[in-house]
Amino acid sequence: MEEKLQRVTLWLKKIYGNQPIPQYEVNARTVDILYELVECNEARDRDVSLLIEDMKQRAAEYEAEANYLQGLLAESLDLSLSSLSSEGTSYLNVLVDSAMTLETKDTSLASFFCAINDMTSELYATESKNREMELELTNIRKKLTAALMLEKQLEGDLKKTEERLEVEKAKADSQSQNLKFLKDKSEDLKIRIKAAEEQLAATGLNQSLTHESLVSLSEQLAALQEEIVPLKKKLESYLDLTPNPSLARVKIEEVKRELNALEAEFSKEIDMLTLEMPEPSKLRFT
Numbered sequence: 001m002e003e004k005l006q007r008v009t010l011w012l013k014k015i016y017g018n019q020p021i022p023q024y025e026v027n028a029r030t031v032d033i034l035y036e037l038v039e040c041n042e043a044r045d046r047d048v049s050l051l052i053e054d055m056k057q058r059a060a061e062y063e064a065e066a067n068y069l070q071g072l073l074a075e076s077l078d079l080s081l082s083s084l085s086s087e088g089t090s091y092l093n094v095l096v097d098s099a100m101t102l103e104t105k106d107t108s109l110a111s112f113f114c115a116i117n118d119m120t121s122e123l124y125a126t127e128s129k130n131r132e133m134e135l136e137l138t139n140i141r142k143k144l145t146a147a148l149m150l151e152k153q154l155e156g157d158l159k160k161t162e163e164r165l166e167v168e169k170a171k172a173d174s175q176s177q178n179l180k181f182l183k184d185k186s187e188d189l190k191i192r193i194k195a196a197e198e199q200l201a202a203t204g205l206n207q208s209l210t211h212e213s214l215v216s217l218s219e220q221l222a223a224l225q226e227e228i229v230p231l232k233k234k235l236e237s238y239l240d241l242t243p244n245p246s247l248a249r250v251k252i253e254e255v256k257r258e259l260n261a262l263e264a265e266f267s268k269e270i271d272m273l274t275l276e277m278p279e280p281s282k283l284r285f286t
Helices: 002-016 028-076 086-102 109-202 211-239 245-276
Strands: none
Touching: 002 028, 086 109, 211 245
């Protein structure tokens, strides 16, 4: 820790110079932090020094190359920067700027052609990529338009569905109310029918005249009428027979007796219903 503290103190003196060093709490943590700062600062200083040396070396190389080219021009073409006109200097500056813009290794015509071809290829590639992106953008716009139209259509369908649901709900509510009314009416009619039956029973009405009994008698009457129909047909068939009059008369008489018996039973049932019906003035329903 003492070695780190000495190095940190020297670095702080170097940083602040003649100014007093700010007070800080000396402990292991602060010394370690300041020591890391010292190492980082010294590493950065070394990198900066190396970069400066590299730039100085490049500058010397560029200066030597420029002197060489200047001497070559002076020897071969008897040209120098001082002998060039302002127009020639301007052309030379344009040539240098073009070479720097095209990033050529020199100012030869071949280098310019190669750089121009490379930039032309890059331009064509960029234009092709732009066309592809425009086509993709057009497709995306079409898809977006279709999606928006579909969304609008779905919103319309949803609105219509909601309206239909409201109508169906209103119908269902109305039907529910009607069903409740019918149930209440049915219960009321059952109560009134039961009260009427009790009142009729209290007046001495025969149970055979109740609704269930009348329905049963009606069914029996219908069955008897159905039984009469084949007997009538059978009687008609016997009426058409002529070979044996005596036998035919016997059969006719038998059928007539059966028919009369059925008609008598039918009349009896009707008479019983008529006799057992009470007078209308004695029946009062509330």
